[in-house]
Amino acid sequence: MSWAQSAFPWIGHVVANYNYWIVIVLMMTGFYVLISRGNLIKKLVGLNVFQTSVFLMYITMGKITGGTAPILGSHGEPVPGVLYSNPLPHVLILTAIVVGVATTSVGLALAVRIKEAYGTVEEDEINALDAEADS
Amino acid sequence: MLAAAGIGLAKLRNLFTVVMLAGVYSLLSAGLFTVMDAVDVAFTEAAVGAGISTVLFLAALVLVGHREKKPVRAPVLPLVVVIVTGAALAWGMIDLPPFGDPDNPVHHHVADHYLQESGHEIGVPNVVTAVLASYRGYDTMGEATVVFTAVVGVLLLLGRGAQGRRTGPEAGTGLSEPEAGEGGP
Structure with a gap:
């Protein structure tokens, strides 16, 4: 490892910040599913993966090494000597999870309506039907 | 995993x-x-x-x-877009603060105040609850608005569809038109 670090000084930075790499991989997986798949349900699953990667990014930013969950002692005082992780990203992501499920449910409802109207949820077939209706 | x-x-x-x-x-x-x-x-x-x-x-x-x-063509263009975007993100990531460091700027704006004072000011031992329900209460209200809008949207989308099915295609709502187009030549 030491020779590797002297040869490539950025490698330590990359390994120490592995959380961002996981976020990028997950985000790009979700993005890829979203733009390459024609099935509307599959697109929504991809969107959910994308969302979770953003959640992970916020949560890992709030983490402090050696910290613990931000819950105070019994008298409403921070326990002395205990390092708390940052509560603010947790709050934001709690809101984001609920909003994400709300948008997912609207997306699924739209998919169901499209299925009822077109008889398919595949994007290319829908486009073909639209072109047919236009001509 | x-x-x-x-x-x-x-x-x-x-x-x-x-x-x-x-x-x-x-x-x-x-x-x-x-x-x-x-x-x-x-x-x-x-x-x-x-x-x-x-x-x-x-x-x-x-x-x-x-x-x-099955996808009809090999997804080359999406793959290229994804790789380019990923590379841009990785490039941007280099400037982000190190993982788990207590000196990161995220931890020193309002987070200290929340951790030190919310016990006195709000009286809830769980800091996340205190912030969610009190300091950022408007956020939570906005969240409730979003969920309400989503529920209304789902009900409108699916409820109206059920009505269209009950009245049959001759009712001539906008929703049944694509079905008629599909049944055509």
Whole structure:
């Protein structure tokens, strides 16, 4: 490892910040599913993966090494000597999870309506039907 | 493991498997949130992400069918777009502060105040609850508005469809027109 670090000084930075790499991989997986798949349900699953990667990014930013969950002692005082992780990203992501499920449910409802109207949820077939209706 | 589940999601074509795997993925991320000290987020994710989402997806699959069509062409363009975007993100990531360092700027704006004072000011031992319900109460109200709008949207979309089916195609609502087009030549 030491020779590797002297040869490539950025490698330590990359390994120490592995959380961002996981976020990028997950985000790009979700993005890829979203733009390459024609099935509307599959697109929504991809969107959910994308969302979770953003959640992970916020949560890992709030983490402090050696910290613990931000819950105070019994008298409403921070326990002395205990390092708390940052509560603010947790709050934001709690809101984001609920909003994400709300948008997912609207997306699924739209998919169901499209299925009822077109008889398919595949994007290319829908486009073909639209072109047919236009001509 | 999370990344493996994500890539499995991208590869699989049977949508039932995909949805179940998405549930597993959600549960895994809930475990990861616990490790990252975000216990409130973890149980929300486990209940909402792994539970409600999966049920919603399964309900939708019952209605739309569970086979995904094979992609007609090799997805070269999406792959290129994804790689370019990923590279841009990686480039931007280099400037981000190190993982787990207590001196990161995130931890020194209002977070200190929340941790030190919320016990006196709000009187709730769980700081996340105190911030959610009190300091950022307007956010939570906005969230409730979004959920309400979503429920209204779903009801409008599905409720109106059920009405259209009951009255039959001769009712001539806008919704039945694409069906008529599909039945044509």
